Amino acid sequence: MASINFNINGKDQSIDVDPQMPLLWAIRDVVGLKGTKYGCGVAQCGACTVHLNGEAVRSCVTRVGRANGQKIMTIEGLSENNNHPLQLAWQEIDVPQCGYCHSGQIMSAAVLLRENPNPTDQDIDNAMAGNICRCGTYLRIRKAIHLAAGGMQQKVGKNE
Amino acid sequence: MTVSRRNFLKVSGLTGAVLSLGFYSPTNAEEAEIIKAVEADSFGIEMNAWVHIDTSGKVTIFSHRAEMGQGVYQAIPQMVAEELEVNLDEVNIVFAKGDNKKYGNQITGGSSTVRGSYKNLLNLGATARTMLIQAAANKWSVAPTECYAQGGHVYHRPSGKQFHYGELVIDASKLETPKNVVLKKRSDYKLIGKPLPRQDTKLKTNGTATFGLDKEIPGMLYAMVVRNPRLRGKVKSFDDTAARKIPGVKHVVKTRMGVFSTYREGVAVVADSIWTAMQAKKVLKVEWDDSGFEHLSTADIYKRQAEALQTQEGLPFKQQGDASAIIAQASKKIDVVYETPYQYHSCMEPLNCVAHYQDGKLEIWGPIQAPEWVQDYISKEMNIPRDKVIVNMTFLGGGFGRKAFMDYPHEASVISKEIGAPVQVVWTREDDATQGPYRPGISYRCEGVVVNGEISAFKVKLAGQNNSHWRGGGKDKPNGSASEGFLKPYFDSIKNLSIQDVPFETPIPTMWWRSVYASTNGFAYESFLDELAIEAGKDPLAFRKDYLKEERLHQLIDKMEEVSGWKSRKKNEGYGTAITECFGSTVGQVVKVSRNTEGKLKIDHVWAVMDCGWYVNPDTIKAQVEGCIVMGLGAATMHQVTFQDGIPVDKNFYSYQLPRITDIPPIDIHIMENDADAGGVGEPGLPAFAPALTNAIFDLTGKRIRKLPFSLASV
Numbered sequence: 001m002a003s004i005n006f007n008i009n010g011k012d013q014s015i016d017v018d019p020q021m022p023l024l025w026a027i028r029d030v031v032g033l034k035g036t037k038y039g040c041g042v043a044q045c046g047a048c049t050v051h052l053n054g055e056a057v058r059s060c061v062t063r064v065g066r067a068n069g070q071k072i073m074t075i076e077g078l079s080e081n082n083n084h085p086l087q088l089a090w091q092e093i094d095v096p097q098c099g100y101c102h103s104g105q106i107m108s109a110a111v112l113l114r115e116n117p118n119p120t121d122q123d124i125d126n127a128m129a130g131n132i133c134r135c136g137t138y139l140r141i142r143k144a145i146h147l148a149a150g151g152m153q154q155k156v157g158k159n160e
Numbered sequence: 161m162t163v164s165r166r167n168f169l170k171v172s173g174l175t176g177a178v179l180s181l182g183f184y185s186p187t188n189a190e191e192a193e194i195i196k197a198v199e200a201d202s203f204g205i206e207m208n209a210w211v212h213i214d215t216s217g218k219v220t221i222f223s224h225r226a227e228m229g230q231g232v233y234q235a236i237p238q239m240v241a242e243e244l245e246v247n248l249d250e251v252n253i254v255f256a257k258g259d260n261k262k263y264g265n266q267i268t269g270g271s272s273t274v275r276g277s278y279k280n281l282l283n284l285g286a287t288a289r290t291m292l293i294q295a296a297a298n299k300w301s302v303a304p305t306e307c308y309a310q311g312g313h314v315y316h317r318p319s320g321k322q323f324h325y326g327e328l329v330i331d332a333s334k335l336e337t338p339k340n341v342v343l344k345k346r347s348d349y350k351l352i353g354k355p356l357p358r359q360d361t362k363l364k365t366n367g368t369a370t371f372g373l374d375k376e377i378p379g380m381l382y383a384m385v386v387r388n389p390r391l392r393g394k395v396k397s398f399d400d401t402a403a404r405k406i407p408g409v410k411h412v413v414k415t416r417m418g419v420f421s422t423y424r425e426g427v428a429v430v431a432d433s434i435w436t437a438m439q440a441k442k443v444l445k446v447e448w449d450d451s452g453f454e455h456l457s458t459a460d461i462y463k464r465q466a467e468a469l470q471t472q473e474g475l476p477f478k479q480q481g482d483a484s485a486i487i488a489q490a491s492k493k494i495d496v497v498y499e500t501p502y503q504y505h506s507c508m509e510p511l512n513c514v515a516h517y518q519d520g521k522l523e524i525w526g527p528i529q530a531p532e533w534v535q536d537y538i539s540k541e542m543n544i545p546r547d548k549v550i551v552n553m554t555f556l557g558g559g560f561g562r563k564a565f566m567d568y569p570h571e572a573s574v575i576s577k578e579i580g581a582p583v584q585v586v587w588t589r590e591d592d593a594t595q596g597p598y599r600p601g602i603s604y605r606c607e608g609v610v611v612n613g614e615i616s617a618f619k620v621k622l623a624g625q626n627n628s629h630w631r632g633g634g635k636d637k638p639n640g641s642a643s644e645g646f647l648k649p650y651f652d653s654i655k656n657l658s659i660q661d662v663p664f665e666t667p668i669p670t671m672w673w674r675s676v677y678a679s680t681n682g683f684a685y686e687s688f689l690d691e692l693a694i695e696a697g698k699d700p701l702a703f704r705k706d707y708l709k710e711e712r713l714h715q716l717i718d719k720m721e722e723v724s725g726w727k728s729r730k731k732n733e734g735y736g737t738a739i740t741e742c743f744g745s746t747v748g749q750v751v752k753v754s755r756n757t758e759g760k761l762k763i764d765h766v767w768a769v770m771d772c773g774w775y776v777n778p779d780t781i782k783a784q785v786e787g788c789i790v791m792g793l794g795a796a797t798m799h800q801v802t803f804q805d806g807i808p809v810d811k812n813f814y815s816y817q818l819p820r821i822t823d824i825p826p827i828d829i830h831i832m833e834n835d836a837d838a839g840g841v842g843e844p845g846l847p848a849f850a851p852a853l854t855n856a857i858f859d860l861t862g863k864r865i866r867k868l869p870f871s872l873a874s875v
Binding site: 018021022025029030033034035036037038039040041042044045047074075076078079082087090091092094095096097098099100101102103106124125126128129130131132133134135136137138139140141142 | 357358360361362363364365366367368369370371373374433434435506507508509510555556557558559560588589779783784786787788789790791812813814818819820821822824826827
């Protein structure tokens with residue numbers, strides 16, 4: 001066991017854990033933020049994606065020890081009122097079905113948009129290929145990212 | 161479950177002063193009677209409340225169905241709010257607990273939520289509205305015909321006077337429940353038929369939706385189970401010395417769970433956290449007894465299925481005319497075998513369940529599609545009275561049929577009872593992928609004769625594990641779903657037709673997987689039809705139209721032709737089509753393929769036309785069909801469950817590859833407009849995709865694909 005200190009969603013926190021523990025379980029079961037999901041445990045599905053110092057990481061294979069002294073952001077910290085442009089776009093387009101993977105999808109997309117404010121379809125595909133959605137909402141994910149980027153020239157709607 | 165109405169209201173955060181109506185239809189939803197909750201109490205009927213309106217005007221609906229992504233969370237309020245004349249944002253939805261005495265069939269499966277209960281839901285809303293209007297009319301001493309309801313108010317048309325629903329609920333609750341209330345006309349709908357936003361989306365964009373794995377109750381421990389990777393192996397012995405030395409490990413117990421009539425054994429490590437349990441699992445030593453299953457291989461199963469199809473006639477499912485004799489005498493015939501793989505549901509949320517056994521009572525929380533099956537099964541298995549087994553549904557991170565099974569809640573319950581504490585059992589992805597039950601892999605022998613451009617004989621034999629045998633179904637009967645997916649009007653137009661089921665058993669437990677047998681049958685039947693059309697020298701879509709003598713299907717085909725540009729396509733340009741039926745809805749798909757500049761095959765476009773009759777929300781339907789096509793793409797071209805030496809080969813997503821955003825072609829979906837009975841929405845979009853794709857590949861390349869999955873890169 002070791003004392004690990006980090007800043008999570010803007011708050012400093014100290015936890016006493018095995019530094020080998022994956023960040024995923026530290027976030028979910030020690031800090032108590034359940035929005036970050038377990039999907040595969042081997043960095044294949046992206047459901048556990050969080051930001052570590054602004055970079056998207058798969059928290060299921062990131063040891064919590066690595067986060068010592070660092071900044072973590074989870075889906076709960078992405079915006080104050082569920083109003084990050086991506087969250088609003090997700091709501092506008094009704095992207096989720098079961099919803100389980102979308103914390104990870106949105107966290108991956110947030111890094112993409114910060115790095116590339118007006119991505120092409122190809123840019124989106126490249127950035128989002130690590131996130132599986134078993135319900136198959138991919139076309140809507142792509143559309144929502146464009147909407148959030150403000151890059152779509154025509155109105156994006158559910159009726160077309 | 162004997163939760164009193166008072167308790168039920170308390171649990172759901174409702175006040176007592178409400179208009180509370182439900183319908184009671186334990187066996188036949190068509191004949192449901194709308195009753196007041198207070199009457200249900202006094203008649204001793206278990207309360208069946210579906211909609212409550214309290215004195216503030218707040219409307220709460222109890223959903224007896226699970227939300228696993230298919231939009232129940234939105235469709236049920238949309239239907240009730242329409243007839244009740246309230247705004248959707250004034251409606252809350254609460255998931256009811258599992259209890260089939262109260263709700264009748266609560267299984268979320270068979271795409272049945274809307275199609276099974278929509279008339280009752282509309283009636284429920286209309287009955288409440290009629291009572292509120294009557295209550296207002298009484299207060300004003302006017303005729304109810306002078307009043308109307310809108311936006312949660314009743315208005316008196318001549319005077320413009322109004323009451324909020326909340327002001328009327330006490331009076332309304334004292335009225336007789338009216339019979340034969342008038343439903344709104346489709347043309348007057350404000351909510352139904354509109355692409356309204358789902359009510360659960362916000363919860364699913366900020367991490368606040370509570371899935372099974374997110375459920376916590378006070379004092380809860382975490383269990384992970386060391387499972388035999390080999391199918392159905394028993395625990396011979398285990399050594400937990402090292403596991404017990406890990407701080408935080410509380411118990412190590414042998415456990416078991418029911419899988420149909422068999423039991424699967426494992427050793428559960430119970431700890432203060434999931435991570436601790438995972439560590440203890442690594443050092444737990446288990447010796448297994450694998451006898452009987454150590455040689456099981458799917459390669460062998462397919463070999464035996466193929467042999468059975470060549471050497472045996474099957475149990476007749478449908479026989480008309482004399483297909484076998486015509487085939488035997490034909491100088492030229494088609495005689496081909498189609499193969500479909502075993503499939504794993506691969507829900508994004510691995511299986512998990514919380515159980516708390518205490519003083520002879522059991523309460524369960526989890527991602528559960530079939531709460532009352534869980535209640536029934538566990539009550540019998542663990543000898544606990546039904547009313548002492550309470551099943552709570554959380555959000556489901558995918559279901560696709562897998563979460564309509566009792567094994568994981570049973571396992572959690574057994575462990576909780578054994579250790580005397582509340583526990584959450586958490587399956588790893590590897591557990592989830594390797595334990596089944598799976599969709600059965602079925603082989604089909606298709607024989608046909610074409611004479612003068614017409615089908616002279618049509619024969620399909622299938623061999624594969626019948627799901628119903630696992631549930632105790634008779635083995636002397638053919639698979640009752642031997643033609644599921646295939647359009648029934650073909651039976652009227654193909655005179656010499658034989659469909660047979662060659663009995664075949666494997667030790668691999670099987671169950672439904674999204675769209676069930678239509679997902680495998682659809683590929684065989686619709687590919688075979690394509691072969692017959694080519695043999696007849698006919699356009700594949702026009703050929704189908706000739707045999708489908710129903711106006712509704714002709715309209716569907718016309719729409720398919722229109723949206724896909726079918727008639728203006730050029731010869732062998734890479735277009736394929738398929739039409740399948742599933743749970744009361746028909747879906748036709750057209751797929752266009754081409755080769756890119758490097759000669760690699762690519763899917764250019766998918767067009768799907770859905771005829772699901774009367775429908776609620778077109779956006780939900782489009783989302784479901786999109787999802788079905790993506791799932792169909794994975795099943796056709798990426799993944800399958802195979803066994804070697806009794807062990808599933810693929811254990812996680814690095815080898816069991818699922819479709820990703822980079823794999824998805826453009827998809828256009830069209831919905832037919834008619835007032836026919838509502839069909840299913842969550843599954844019918846899946847079966848037509850694979851055959852439409854492989855038929856398109858044949859059109860482009862002349863290569864007929866008869867075995868799934870296949871790699872697009874290898875074509």
